[in-house]
Amino acid sequence: MATAEARVPGTPGLEHTGGTYSGGVWSWLTTVDHKRIAIMYFVTGFVFLLVAGLEAQAIRVQLAHSDLRILNPDLYNQLFTMHGTTMVFFAGMPLIVAFFNFVVPLQIGARDVAFPRLNAFSYWTLLFAGLFLYVGFGLSLAGVCNCAPDGGWFAYQPLTGPEYSPGPGLDFYILSLLLAGVGSIAGGVNFFVTIVNMRAPGLKFMRLPLFTWMTLIVSILILLAFPPFTVGLVFMLFDRTFGTHFYGAAAGADPVLWQHLFWVFGHPEVYILILPAFGVVSDVIPTFSKKSLFGYPVVVFSGGLIGFLGFGVWVHHMFAVGLGPIVNAVFGGATMLIAIPTGIKIFNWIATMWGGQIRFRTPMLFAVGLLATFTIGGLSGVMHSSPPSDLQQTDTYFVVAHFHYVLVGGTVMGLFAGMYYWFPKATGRLLSERLGRWHFWLTMVALNTTFFPMHFSGLLGMPRRTFTYSAGLGLDVFNLISTLGALLFTVSLLPLFANLWRAWRRGEPAGPNPWDAPTLEWTTSSPPPHYNFAVTPRVARRDPLWHPHVEPGLAWAGELEPGGVSPRLQPEVPPDPVHMPDPSYWPLVMAIGMLVATVGALGSLPVVLGGAALTLFGLFGWAFEPPERGGH
């Protein structure tokens, strides 16, 4: 990549932005740049991933052997609650949104998202929601108050109602997730509008890269799934705070209502977490097979179908509730249907590689790893799509094995593939392939060692969410293997950290397109300038970079790189003035206002009102912020 060095600008793009893009903490607090917000999301999500991973380690140590009493049951129950809640809302969500933020505007040839300040607001609410939850957990660990939620991430009623969980722990859960939900819904709006409205000329829907397609579908899922969850949380908050009876059976309400509201969100949430990983893989596999995606329309539509069907299957989390044979038959059948579009994707990915020239660089290793491990999770999923079969599997370690194969073997593998794929674009540095391979293989071994034995411990009678188990169950060996695998997960991160460290110290310059990839983000420099594209690209077909000679509109100059590998497609200096949004502190002010109101909702009306006032103040400041102070 020596030839690439020449075209990596020293401080990319900063000099073209009217001086608004300086360094320093203030610039990060006020940034509305999607690439910087992406980095903040990524770091936040990754830190929460490590924290939730640590919680999982504690859980696995406690379960290493039968009848251990290392953790007391209350602490254990808090730990699995925090592990699940953190992984879904504060690791999984920010990590996928980090990718949305970094990749989508670049893939569609846009200079930012549709609502840059809303984007910053989404991030701050997410961060504050996560910190708020952990303040509660920390206070509880320190023995100050009983502020850690312990109802599981699914918080079934009436256990989480005022009668059985009188302490403030569940309030931390409810309020944190309400706050996070605000940011998630705003993000859903933002990416939906961005993709619909801000595509480069000629970039029709059926020319979009698959990652952008999946982002569009996931944005719709977020918009449809979070409202019922929000309603459910508000009901729960009212029951706990104002003594209403939305869920209390003693007053004639039905606690199963919460289960419906939760899972009609909870199941689409699973697809919110997995479809972006499918999007990454659908971009990575063609690049490293040197061959366009096989059956592009079918892969797109199957993604849409998975999202659509995802709203009609939530009762498969409730087959043991006793809703009757017809309900179970309908939802069982709908669940089975999802296997069809999922299978189509797997076959199309394999067909993409078929006849290609597969380069096993690190992103491709993780993508192929996803195909293998996700398939295992998909097949165990079919086993409990059948309601009677599920009666022996739900709430056991068999299901724990299943969804970890899906979420670690699918989402995490996909996000690692995406991280290795777009890291050179985001930083301008290449990662080490050798360390990448170590990371991949350790992850594969750790994943399978941890989760495969859980299939057996589950079928042989180990229920979930139990802080210990009897020696008489005969499950010690399976659990010990799982624990060793979990510890190996920690080891597997070492080559990753070493790799990041190495790239930071002495990573080779990446150049605009180190992988010979076909989509628009690879036409601009690495890292991209603040404005992404000096000239707006024009697109005449799918995978435009693989067709330079038939893409007259795409290339700015059409001149070949010095090495002759790929055409240089963006000028170093924009020929025309660039219009970019100014930094703004109002999103932060508004998010702080909402955080204050959230803290107040724990029991202080004046604080709630103060927070509400600050939120309104931020909203007004935001609305009346003068445009283009910096000038361009």
Place this chain on the structure above:
Amino acid sequence: MGRPNALLAGPVGRVDAREGRTYRGAPGRGPGGANARIRNVSIELLNRRFLVAATLVTGLAVLQGCGGAYPQSALHPASDFADRLDGLFMQIFWWAMGVFVVVMGALAYTIIRWRERPGATRPREMHGHALLEVGWTLAPALILVAIAIPTIRTIFVVDRPPDEPASLTLEVVGRQWWWEFRYPELGITTANEAHLPVGRRVDVRLHSADVVHSFWVPRLGGKRDVVPGRENQIWFTPDSVGVFWGQCAEYCGTAHALMGFRVVVDDSTTFDEWVAAQQAPATPPREAQARAGQGVFMSNACVSCHAIEGTVARGVFGPNLTHFGSRLTLGAGLLDNTPENLVRWIDSTQTVKPGNHMPEVALTEQQVQQLVTYLLSLR
């Protein structure tokens, strides 16, 4: 906490009591009789092969030998209900194995065959292939149909209550964190240990006294949630004599992990004897130590939560102890019911089972011994 083997349900797998029993197959599962028995044998073979595969895959062949039986296994059915679920699961399992082999084979072949080779030209583009794509849409669809048909048949057997009520009803009340068992026809109330006769259908009615629990005895059938404000039910016919382990399967708070129970399936004579014994009020203690224990019980907090029929103890918040001494375990399936364990339980119940609702009553060592003698005399 090793358990005596007598508590386990003997060797796993089909027990002799199954021999000669008429197989009540699910509709469409074959005409019963000989065919069904062949089917049973083949399912058993599948079971064995699955376990063999399990041991191979995890490389545990040796360790498995020492592991002993799995008293809470879903793979060793001992009732018609568990049998149906297991048969359906094995059917789906083998379909899934087939798909797994095809997909992994295709994946492995592809990534080996189409690795980048030096000097190769750029691959030919293939934007799709209608016939292939229709093929790999239809193939999974057909497999799913093959799974859906027995699934729906089974749903309508295990989820739709039978028209005729069974002659035996077991009422289950889930409580934080123990189980109350009542036999309305027989007038028996007990806790954490149900007895059932082999070969007779039982209707199990499920109620909750507080939060959502889930009633699960894997070898006797699938789990069913115990939901406050609702009545749920399952029904099954045990086909083997033995002690079967059950456990709450829905997270229900602090001691959820320790909310176990036992279902003892007896032959009909033993069951009738058990019923007669349970219907009688508690035998008044004869020896001095036990009589003193009764005094301790009646003059301390015990009496306010526990009931002992035939005495003034009428508490309803804790397990009914009328025939406590006849039970295999104490603390909701937690400990073998031995004098030593009972001393531990009374002395330090919050250490043995943290969070449970029984207080640690201040008693002298002698009082505890007297109490233990009394409670274990309640046979």
